[in-house]
Every structure is written in structure tokens, then in C-alpha cells.
Amino acid sequence: MVTSDVEKADAPTIAERDTLSKRESGVTSASPMRLRMESFIKSKQEEIVRELEQLDGTRFTVDKWERPNGGGGITCVLQDGKVFEKAGVNTSIVYGSLPRPAIAKMRINHKALDPDVESLEFFAAGLSMVLHPHNPMAPTVHLNYRYFETANADGTPNAWWFGGGTDLTPSYLFDEDAIHFHRTIKDACDAHDKGYFPRFKKWCDEYFNVKHRHETRGVGGIFFDDLDQEEKDQEQLFSFVQDCLDAFLPSYMPIIRRRKDMPYTEKEKAWQQLRRGRYVEFNLVHDRGTAFGLQTPGARIESILMSLPLTARWQYMHEPEKGSREERMVSVLQKPVDWV
Amino acid sequence: MVTSDVEKADAPTIAERDTLSKRESGVTSASPMRLRMESFIKSKQEEIVRELEQLDGTRFTVDKWERPNGGGGITCVLQDGKVFEKAGVNTSIVYGSLPRPAIAKMRINHKALDPDVESLEFFAAGLSMVLHPHNPMAPTVHLNYRYFETANADGTPNAWWFGGGTDLTPSYLFDEDAIHFHRTIKDACDAHDKGYFPRFKKWCDEYFNVKHRHETRGVGGIFFDDLDQEEKDQEQLFSFVQDCLDAFLPSYMPIIRRRKDMPYTEKEKAWQQLRRGRYVEFNLVHDRGTAFGLQTPGARIESILMSLPLTARWQYMHEPEKGSREERMVSVLQKPVDWV
Numbered sequence: 001m002v003t004s005d006v007e008k009a010d011a012p013t014i015a016e017r018d019t020l021s022k023r024e025s026g027v028t029s030a031s032p033m034r035l036r037m038e039s040f041i042k043s044k045q046e047e048i049v050r051e052l053e054q055l056d057g058t059r060f061t062v063d064k065w066e067r068p069n070g071g072g073g074i075t076c077v078l079q080d081g082k083v084f085e086k087a088g089v090n091t092s093i094v095y096g097s098l099p100r101p102a103i104a105k106m107r108i109n110h111k112a113l114d115p116d117v118e119s120l121e122f123f124a125a126g127l128s129m130v131l132h133p134h135n136p137m138a139p140t141v142h143l144n145y146r147y148f149e150t151a152n153a154d155g156t157p158n159a160w161w162f163g164g165g166t167d168l169t170p171s172y173l174f175d176e177d178a179i180h181f182h183r184t185i186k187d188a189c190d191a192h193d194k195g196y197f198p199r200f201k202k203w204c205d206e207y208f209n210v211k212h213r214h215e216t217r218g219v220g221g222i223f224f225d226d227l228d229q230e231e232k233d234q235e236q237l238f239s240f241v242q243d244c245l246d247a248f249l250p251s252y253m254p255i256i257r258r259r260k261d262m263p264y265t266e267k268e269k270a271w272q273q274l275r276r277g278r279y280v281e282f283n284l285v286h287d288r289g290t291a292f293g294l295q296t297p298g299a300r301i302e303s304i305l306m307s308l309p310l311t312a313r314w315q316y317m318h319e320p321e322k323g324s325r326e327e328r329m330v331s332v333l334q335k336p337v338d339w340v
Numbered sequence: 341m342v343t344s345d346v347e348k349a350d351a352p353t354i355a356e357r358d359t360l361s362k363r364e365s366g367v368t369s370a371s372p373m374r375l376r377m378e379s380f381i382k383s384k385q386e387e388i389v390r391e392l393e394q395l396d397g398t399r400f401t402v403d404k405w406e407r408p409n410g411g412g413g414i415t416c417v418l419q420d421g422k423v424f425e426k427a428g429v430n431t432s433i434v435y436g437s438l439p440r441p442a443i444a445k446m447r448i449n450h451k452a453l454d455p456d457v458e459s460l461e462f463f464a465a466g467l468s469m470v471l472h473p474h475n476p477m478a479p480t481v482h483l484n485y486r487y488f489e490t491a492n493a494d495g496t497p498n499a500w501w502f503g504g505g506t507d508l509t510p511s512y513l514f515d516e517d518a519i520h521f522h523r524t525i526k527d528a529c530d531a532h533d534k535g536y537f538p539r540f541k542k543w544c545d546e547y548f549n550v551k552h553r554h555e556t557r558g559v560g561g562i563f564f565d566d567l568d569q570e571e572k573d574q575e576q577l578f579s580f581v582q583d584c585l586d587a588f589l590p591s592y593m594p595i596i597r598r599r600k601d602m603p604y605t606e607k608e609k610a611w612q613q614l615r616r617g618r619y620v621e622f623n624l625v626h627d628r629g630t631a632f633g634l635q636t637p638g639a640r641i642e643s644i645l646m647s648l649p650l651t652a653r654w655q656y657m658h659e660p661e662k663g664s665r666e667e668r669m670v671s672v673l674q675k676p677v678d679w680v
Contacts, residue, residue: 061656077656088656212634212641273651280652281645284624285634294552294625301552302657305621310655311613312620314648316401316417316428 014121014151015070015095033160033234034123037147038093041127042074044245045091048129049076051249052089055256056081060089065300070095071123075303079310083138083260087131088306094124098150109226112159113150120158121151127245128289130307131252136272138259139170139177139218140279141252142307144289145241162237163225165200166248167208168255169218169279171272173329175339177255178219182339184251185222185244192240193232197340200224205336210282215333217282271326273313280312354461354491355410355435373500373574374463377487378433381467382414384585385431388469389416391589392429395596396421400429405640410435411463415643419650423478423600427471428646434464438490449566452499453490460498461491467585468629470647471592476612478599479510479517479558480619481592482647484629485581502577503565505540506588507548508595509558509619511612513669515679517595518559522679524591525562525584532580533572540564545676550622555673557622611666613653620652 012020018035025031027039049060058081066072073092078084098106098120107113114120126146133140145164152158168181182201189196200222208217222244227237283290293304320326352360358375365371367379389400398421406412413432418424438446438460447453454460466486473480485504492498508521522541529536540562548557562584567577623630633644660666 063657079656086654086656212639277648280620281624284621285631291625299552305654306656308617308654311651311653313651314426314645315650316419316426316646317403317642 011153012155013070013095014123014155017155018095018123019070032157033147033238034125034149036238037125038091040242041091041125041145041245044248045074045076045089045127048249049089051253052078052084052087052131055253055260056083056087058082058084060087063303065303067094067298073300073303075300075306077306083133083135083256085132085134086306086308086310087129088303089127089129090303090306091127092125092303094122096122096124098122103150106159110159110161110228112228114152114158123147123149123151126164128307129248131256132276132309133256133260135260135262136171136264136268137174137262138256139168140276140309141168142166143245143248145245147238147241159228160234161226161228162241163227164241164244165204165207165221165223166244166251167204167218167221167223168252169275171275171329172268172325173219173332174259177259178337178339180254181219181221181251184247186340188243188247189222189240191243192236196224196240197222201338208282209286210278211286213278213281215278215330216336217279217333219332219339220336270313271320273311274315274318275329276309276312277314280308283307351493352495353410353435354463354495357495358435358463359410372497373487373578374465374489376578377465378431380582381431381465381485381585384588385414385416385429385467388589389429391593392418392424392427392471395593395600396423396427398422398424400427403643405643407434407638413640413643415640415646417646423473423475423596425472425474426646426648426650427469428643429467429469430643430646431467432465432643434462436462436464438462443490446499450499450501450568452568454492454498463487463489463491466504468647469588471596472616472649473596473600475600475602476511476604476608477514477602478596479508480649481508482506483585483588485585487578487581499568500574501566501568502581503567504581504584505544505547505561505563506584506591507544507558507561507563508592509615511615511669512608512665513559513672514599517599518677518679520594521559521561521591524587526680528583528587529562529580531583532576536564536580537562541678548622549626550618551626553618553621555618555670556676557619557673559672559679560676610653611660613651614655614658615669616649616652617654620648623647 027035053059056078058078060076060078063075071093076089078087100118103113103120107115126144128144130142143166147162149160150158186197201220204220204223205216207223210217290304293299320330362375367375393399396418398418400416400418403415411433416429418427440458443453443460447455466484468484470482483506487502489500490498526537541560544560544563545556547563550557630644633639660670
């Protein structure tokens with residue numbers, strides 16, 4: 001198809017096409033993946049927020065925000081609740097334009113990307129969540145699932161991929177919690193590909209690594225990125241990501257219910273605060289998503305940094321006592337365990 | 341001078357030369373700058389630690405550590421004292437080897453560096469200090485002065501430079517404190533070059549910038565780097581750095597004495613904790629020194645991260661009240677002031 005420059009400039013952006021399509025016919029299984037993913041993560045966000053509000057007995061603050069060039073997000077935060085010190089459940093939809101150097105970098109993992117264009121329109125949709133409970137016996141949990149797509153000038157998809165994962169970060173280790181969390185995720189993975197869980201569990205241990213401390217952030221879970229048509233077809237991958245996200249409540253709710261009202265000492269609370277400090281170190285020093293967000297002009301900083309705990313502590317040369325539960329926790333972080 | 345590979349391999353390292361020289365003749369004004377800087381910062385460290393112990397009524401913990409290839413450090417930390425929540429005064433001496441890519445990067449600022457070698461021996465000596473007081477009316481202060489040198493194969497200096505600075509980070513702004521701090525530093529600068537203070541004050545505002553928040557870290561001070569023979573001769577620059585370091589106690593002690601026992605409310609303490617969170621954000625996300633340290637294999641992480649506060653807080657969407665002291669503090673951070 002030959003298009004003159006004038007026609008090109010007049011062509012609707014994918015943001016405009018999507019707005020029109022949603023208005024005219026809603027979102028169905030025949031809609032583009034962009035709209036199906038957006039619709040799916042928003043409904044999951046509602047479901048998760050509802051469930052957490054019921055558990056905590058506190059309402060989330062809901063901030064809806066729009067981006068000038070299309071897209072926007074919903075940031076739901078619960079602060080100083082009865083169960084959660086801080087809980088954030090965030091969806092964001094981004095329409096934007098990738099410059100040539102960013103395209104070149106992405107081509108390493110996605111050969112479908114056209115190297116001969118000056119810029120490409122892109123779309124990104126994701127759900128991100130971090131829950132930090134008050135009780136030091138109750139683990140922090142993180143989850144993120146996202147879909148990324150680049151578009152040709154006529155609005156058809158050029159390249160696309162899914163990424164995401166979830167990981168559990170206890171201050172005190174209860175083996176049964178780690179086993180339950182991993183078991184639930186493994187079941188979701190196994191339904192799609194027996195190879196997924198071992199592959200993505202390893203990727204998780206490698207990614208959520210506080211390198212300068214020689215410790216993983218927590219007891220792991222799964223992590224994957226860049227899953228595209230070389231992995232499986234789009235429908236299969238979407239279905240996999242849906243099952244992963246559906247597995248969240250069953251993976252975490254039994255754990256938080258067991259731990260939220262356990263008795264604890266001041267010393268145990270202080271240990272949790274030190275572990276929160278390590279969480280901050282990972283998120284600010286090593287997490288690529290956070291770094292990308294903080295560098296993005298016009299990014300909504302408060303939504304990105306909702307992942308940080310309400311409070312954290314850094315104590316010089318703190319060493320857990322020999323034979324203590326704190327020491328066992330650290331030793332597991334230094335040498336990841338296969339829980340299932 | 342032509343040296344065979346065998347002779348080269350047998351040539352003493354600068355670490356070995358320095359050890360020998362110290363043992364044989366001590367450190368005098370005729371010694372190499374490496375040894376004079378090391379001796380100077382160690383004596384200042386002792387003096388500052390003594391003064392702070394007297395103020396706080398608490399002793400510092402002193403950790404001396406050695407590096408396998410020469411050099412080492414002294415980390416002095418006071419934790420949970422009467423005046424200071426956490427105070428660290430650290431000297432470190434590093435002998436090492438720069439690989440070719442690192443040399444190429446440094447050549448941008450130092451033309452004297454030989455681009456045609458595979459590696460260069462280097463030396464670095466620095467004093468770093470961060471003091472976080474308990475009282476939210478008392479400001480955090482940071483200081484760092486350092487000397488860097490690369491050596492030819494025969495042990496003579498190839499390139500050298502000084503860097504450093506100091507900056508003040510209040511949670512509540514007392515104009516008289518900011519004025520006193522800047523005035524004292526300016527006097528030290530003016531004795532050497534009337535151009536230094538305005539130049540290095542601007543550099544400080546640019547460097548200690550929490551870019552993603554569009555705020556400076558605090559009310560500034562001075563910052564400089566890469567000062568070499570193109571700036572002034574080595575003796576003059578050493579004398580300048582000595583005067584800067586000598587100015588520290590006069591710049592900060594009157595402030596901490598005025599503020600350490602002021603009454604404050606719980607709400608003011610909570611605001612300080614939020615500001616501590618911003619301090620952590622700067623140090624972990626933007627500070628080049630911290631990033632370099634965390635990436636250095638075998639680095640002493642506890643010495644690098646002694647700069648982090650004992651406790652910090654992140655609250656979603658916190659906004660200071662209109663017309664409050666907290667709001668005025670933030671507005672000054674958004675638009676740096678010329679205090680003198």
C-alpha cells in the first residue's frame with residue numbers, strides 16, 4: 001500500500017482507533033488483544049481490590065488518571081489499614097511512540113520489529129500490585145502482568161509480547177506458605193506447559209536478586225518476559241497470563257489469613273523493618289521496571305513508587321543471631337530452594 | 341625507558357611502593373600526594389569523630405578493614421545515639437587496576453590519561469560522612485572529599501584529580517542555618533578563588549537533585565569533581581580541599597547545637613521520615629558514588645550504605661498543607677535559593 005505523507009499524517013493513531021472501536025462495539029473476543037488485555041486486567045483489579053477490602057475492613061483510595069496522548073491508569077492504594085501497612089493495585093494503559101534506539105534495543109528479543117523506521121507506535125497494558133502487611137509473620141507479595149505491542153502505520157500489530165510474574169517476600173519463613181504459593185502457581189503453569197514453572201521459577205530467582213547483598217528478594221515465584229509467537233500463539237499466551245492472574249487470590253489469601261493476627265514481638269517487627277529496607281534496595285537499585293518508570297518523562301511517580309513499603313530501616317552491620325529464625329530466613333535467600 | 345615484560349611483572353605496585361615509603365620515612369610534605377591525602381583525611385576523621393562523640397555523649401563503633409590488593413578503610417558509625425539517629429564517618433584507601441573501557445571513559449575529563457594501555461594502576465582516597473540527627477528540626481549533613489590518581493608502570497603519577505563537596509538537608513527550614521552553612525563554605529572557597537563558590541554551589545544544586553521528584557535533595561552547599569592541573573596546580577588544590585574539610589565542623593556544629601533539643605511533635609517527626617525517604621531515593625537511584633560502589637566486586641556494602649538513614653517512610657500522595665512550613669521547605673527544594 002502506497003500512502004502519501006499527507007495521508008500518513010492524517011491516519012488515526014492506535015489510541016484513536018481503540019477509542020472508536022470500544023465506543024462502537026465494546027470489547028469482545030474478536031477485539032484486538034490490546035483491548036482484551038485492558039478489559040481483563042481492569043476486571044481483575046476490581047476483583048482483587050474488593051477481596052482485599054473485605055479482608056482488611058478498609059477501603060482503597062482510587063485515583064484515575066489520564067495520559068495526554070491516550071491511555072491512563074487506575075491506582076488503588078490502601079494505607080495504614082488493619083491488615084496492610086500499604087497495599088497498591090495499579091493498572092496502566094500507555095499509548096506512545098518508540099524512538100529508533102529503543103526499537104533497536106527491543107529487536108534483540110523481537111525479530112519481527114521493523115528496523116527501518118524512524119519511530120513506531122506502541123501500546124502497553126499492565127497490572128502491578130504490591131501488598132505489605134503489618135504483621136511481620138505475614139509476607140509481602142508482588143505481582144505484575146503486562147502486554148506490549150507495536151503497531152504498523154496502518155494500525156495492524158507489528159510485534160507483541162507478554163511479560164510478568166509474582167513473588168513472595170516473607171520476613172519470617174513458614175515453609176508451608178512458600179510451598180502453597182509455589183504449588184498454586186505451578187498448577188496454573190502446568191496447565192499450559194510443563195516446562196514453564198521450572199523455567200520461570202529460575203528466571204524469578206535470577207531477576208528478583210538484590211545483587212549487591214548476594215540475596216534474592218524473597219522466596220521466589222515466577223518471572224517471564226518477551227513471550228511472543230516464537231513461544232506460543234497469542235491466544236495461548238493470553239490464556240496462560242489469565243490463568244496466572246486468576247491464581248493470585250488462591251495463592252496469597254490463605255497465607256495472609258493464617259498470618260495476619262499472629263502474635264509478634266517488637267524485635268520481630270524491627271527485623272521486618274530491616275527486610276523492608278532490602279525491598280527498597282531492590283526496587284530502587286535493581287528493578288528495571290522502576291528504573292524505566294522513573295526515567296520516563298511525564299510518568300506518574302506516585303504510582304510507580306507505591307511499591308515501596310510505608311516504613312523501612314537500615315541498621316549498620318546487623319547480623320541475625322546464630323541458629324535464629326532470622327538467620328534461617330537469610331540463608332534461604334542466599335540459596336534459593338525448590339519448594340515444589 | 342625500555343622494560344621487558346619480565347621486569348614489568350616484577351616491578352612493585354604503587355601499593356607496595358607506598359607501604360615501603362611509609363615504613364621507611366613516614367609521611368612528610370615531600371611524600372607523594374597519595375600519602376599526604378591519606379594522612380590528612382585520617383587525621384580529620386579522628387578529629388570529627390571526637391567532636392561528634394562529645395556532642396552526642398555516645399561512642400562510635402570503629403571498623404578497620406583491609407582490601408586484599410592494598411588499601412582499606414576505617415568505618416566509624418554511631419547508631420541510635422542521643423543526638424544522632426545514625427552517623428557515619430568513613431575513610432577509604434583503594435589501590436586497584438582500571439581496565440581499558442574505564443580509562444576511555446575517564447579520558448573525557450582527563451586528557452593526560454594514556455589511551456594506549458590495556459590497564460592502569462590507580463589509587464583513590466576519600467573521606468565520606470553522613471549525619472542523620474533524631475530531631476526533625478536538625479538537618480542531615482553530607483560531606484565527601486576524595487583524591488584520585490593513576491600511575492605509570494614506573495610508579496610515577498599519570499593523571500590525578502580532586503573531587504568532593506558537602507550539602508545540608510533539613511526537614512524544616514531555618515534560613516539562618518542555611519545562610520550560616522553556605523557562608524562558612526563560601527569563606528573557605530573565597531580564600532582560594534572567588535569563582536569557586538558560585539560555580540560549585542550551582543554544580544551542587546545540579547548534582548544533588550532527586551530528578552524524578554523535580555526537587556533538590558536539600559538546600560545545597562558545594563560539589564566539584566575532576567579538578568586537575570588544568571584548574572590549578574596540585575599543591576593549590578590540596579590546600580583548597582584541606583580548607584573545605586577544615587570548614588566542616590564550623591559549618592555544622594553551631595547548627596546541630598541550636599536544633600538538637602528543640603521541641604517537636606509526632607507530626608513533625610513523621611514529616612522528617614518522609615524526607616528521609618527522599619534521601620534514600622536520591623542515594624539509591626541517582627548518586628553515582630553509591631552506584632559505583634554497589635557495582636564494584638568485593639566492595640564493602642555496609643560502608644557504602646551507612647549513608648542511608650536508620651528509618652524512612654513512603655506515603656502515597658502525601659501533600660503538605662497549604663501555607664505550612666512543610667510546603668515552604670518543598671518550594672525551596674523545587675527552586676534553589678542563593679543563601680549568601
